[in-house]
Amino acid sequence: MSTAAPTLVQLQNLSVSFSGRASDPTRQFRAVDDVTVDIRGGEILGLVGESGSGKTTLAKALLRLHRPSEGRILFRGVDLATLGERALRPYRRDLQMVFQDPLSSFNPRQTVAQALSLPLRLHAICPRDQIPRHVDGMLVRVGLSPAFGSRFPHELSGGQLQRVAIGRALTLSPHVLVADEAVSKLDVSVRAQILNLLVDVQTAHALSILFITHDLHVARYLCHRIGVMYFGKLVELGPTEEIFTRPRHPYTRALLGTLEENAGPDDADPITAPPSATGCRYGSRCPHTVRRCTEVHPALEASAEQHLVACHRWHELGELA
């Protein structure tokens, strides 16, 4: 991936809040907190972080399945964050999603062909009599025979169904595909097939993919750039190899430390502390916390070209702690 790839989507200072409890709707929980990141044309951008870090919420906000509480989602110069349902509709086809659990993302009473033809009909992509041809072509493109069209979702294996889900997402020739843990629920022996398929469709269609995963091996294999999230904040962003070979944020380092060949189980046994309420979210777990960290959450700054890190002390911590 060269630096020349133009920006396709810009998330600017995006926040998504949920009200805490029914008894006290004023109490807000910020699942995504002031995140700025761009998605470039034809790149696979990975989002990693533990469960609850806001990866999925960010992706759903991008697709406007959540309404952002603050910030902008710029897609081709238009801010999707504030558009109403009707105004949003023409953009829906440009942004598509593949979910984690293929079985629950299909209507059990629709055949595969029906599921694949629905987006064609809703967006009036082609004349009605052309639909079956389109559906067959899509099945072949994702590596299935057209005979699968007459089957129901429960008759397909997880891998086959995820192929159909990818096909359905591609039906409308989107520019951005969001894949949320799209291989996590698949059997290990099937995972490689789907990863290869994602690479194939990405290259063939010059798609941009926002790939959410907790599997660091998969992220490193697939993604051009990686963003690391921690409790709603983007704490590090950069080209994949840069992140893996020169991680700057202490959280990224801890995360990558779990991959080291001889790391094995962690006997040091630190305790999982809740995120700090003020200052750096990671401050309560970070071995390098100083007073400044407890006061202000650090802003993202460039540690190298294209490599951003949100840590007050990244330059003191050096290459590897």
Next chain:
Amino acid sequence: MTSEPKSVLEIRDLRTRFDLHEGSIEVVRGVDLSIVEGEMLGLIGESGSGKTVTGLSILRLLPPNAHLSSAVLRFADTELQGLSDRQFQSLRGRRLAMIFQNPMGAFNPAKRVDWHLREVIRTRERSDAAWRELATTALRTVGIPRPERVLRLYPHQLSGGMAQRILIAMVLALEPDLVIADEPTTNLDNIVERQILGLFRRLQTRLRAAFLFITHDMTLAAALCNRIAVMYAGKIVEIGPTRQVFEAPRHPYTQGLIATAIALKTRAARLKEIAGDPPNLANPPPGCPFSPRCAQVMERCRAIEPPMFGPPQHQARCFLGESA
């Protein structure tokens, strides 16, 4: 290990069948396993391979429509098959323990943490006075600071990693001879996962218990277990010492799993795929169940199911190993 280690679990030809409306499905189709004290055996397989049902069968935690049979199902010196449910109950949760994937499901949501630990400690400690001391010690051992405070929490106030730690503390307090852990870290993030694995290792050396560690993650099993058993379509298709299985896998399915893991790690240009899908056990293919997906399939693989081949310590259910 100086003297001959004591056998904790011995299984021969374990079969578990579920009766359903549309007929019966045999999910565990003849499993042979043995674990000695102080040993951690990794049972690897994908969803539907029968690994979880194997664990549940050992602990008699199956639903009423399940039928179990085995030639041998021996725990320490006791043949489990002959025991009444009442007799079995006195072993389970005392000398046999299980840790599940979802720790929340193992707690009573209406009771605080202290109640759970107390219930466990009561099974071996008659005096009621000592339990609090034992409970706080157990919590400290699993890395929980200020255990007195945690004892007063309700399960929903715990994070996933914390809940799994407390379950492990309960197992620790129990001092069982056999621990069956079914994907105990699958729901946790990488950092917490590694901490929990560290706990397992310490638990193992401390208790000298036998562990059956069920997982779909090859690399996880490799980091933790002494021996690995790979399960496919209800049978063990390969079993051997971890190093040997990883360095010289004998079964094409194991070879495929390892090749995928390595390709991911080394970022090969294209991942090596295992073609096809896992078999449907309601209608298993004839011969070797892996034969429809196997790149090295031979004529007879499609007709005859291969037995185990190879030296006793490292065997695989594949005709390719026949001459070896």
